[in-house]
Amino acid sequence: MCNDCGCGDTDKVSVEIHESLLAGNAAQAAHNREHFAARGMLALNLMGSPGSGKTALLEATARALAVGPAAGSPHHLAALSGDLATDHDGARLRAAGIPAATITTGSACHLDAKLVHHALHHLDLGDADTLVIENVGNLVCPAIYDLGEAAAVVALSVTEGEDKPLKYPTMFHGADLVLLTKVDLLPHLPGFRMAVLEDALARTMPRLRVIRISAVTGEGLPGWIAWLEEQRSAMPKRIAAAPGHHEHPAHPHAH
């Protein structure tokens, strides 16, 4: 305060902060990651445009695990589905035999780590060891929110056009895998140039990895399931008797 004349003027104080605006989300994501590690669960963040085929891909994956190329796999899927207004995707996934809960985001265009953490308490994960978090259909906003996943997967359909990676680079900068979906439609897309898409991905994906896939014909499913196995084997081994979420006496938050 001004002590010279008693006018009551305030002092200007400048404080250096240098803190990410995503710091809160990052802390929550780290916490989610601990939960996944304690359960020995592979968590994936599946992103992509509305209609890129994320749900169909999971349905096809469930079919392949039950009766398809990966039948007999010891692994079990569960899913969390982000949706602005409906439970349609969750219902489709449950009908396909995948335990699934929906996170209704209202007007929010993306999931964040806190929403995922809350939802984890409302999904019976059963014996699932692979959790796919199907994000809100959006090629922009979900890209910057870490959910605590082990890997980020982007579904990009061939009908969206070859230049999408260049138009939405942030999404592809962080992707560990791009699933190029609906490749069964390629014969109907005479203007589609695969080389242009591959070039766009090489300019936007530092960890370039692409699998061409079709939920209709099953093309690419073995490669996708092999990628899932690869991710699982890269996980740190579950520590025996690691405390699960509900048994953790020192769990630092309220449920």
Add this chain to the structure above:
Amino acid sequence: MHEYSLVRALLDRVDAAVREHGATSVAALRVRIGEVAGVEMELFSSAFELARAGTTSAAADLELVSAPARWECTSCRVEAPRGGVLRCPACGDPVRLAAGDEIVLERIEMEVP
């Protein structure tokens, strides 16, 4: 529009600093946004205009600073040209984003009695 979520996080962080320093209001804020952080500066500003009403930042000047993207080799640290294929021009190894994806509250200027 995730810019609104980011502005909410900004205002929460500023409020914590205001309480910590016993300030009465915020005069200015400086936020650095990376070129490939996935944030649209104009949308961030509009979101700030909407969200700041009734907060300690109601009269604050918001300064947004853009930070350029920089890709460098994970092995030899050579910088890769922007817009090019994301491989090291020297050794061919993958490159990583060394700068340009940050969204950082740098400085707060507050009125303290």
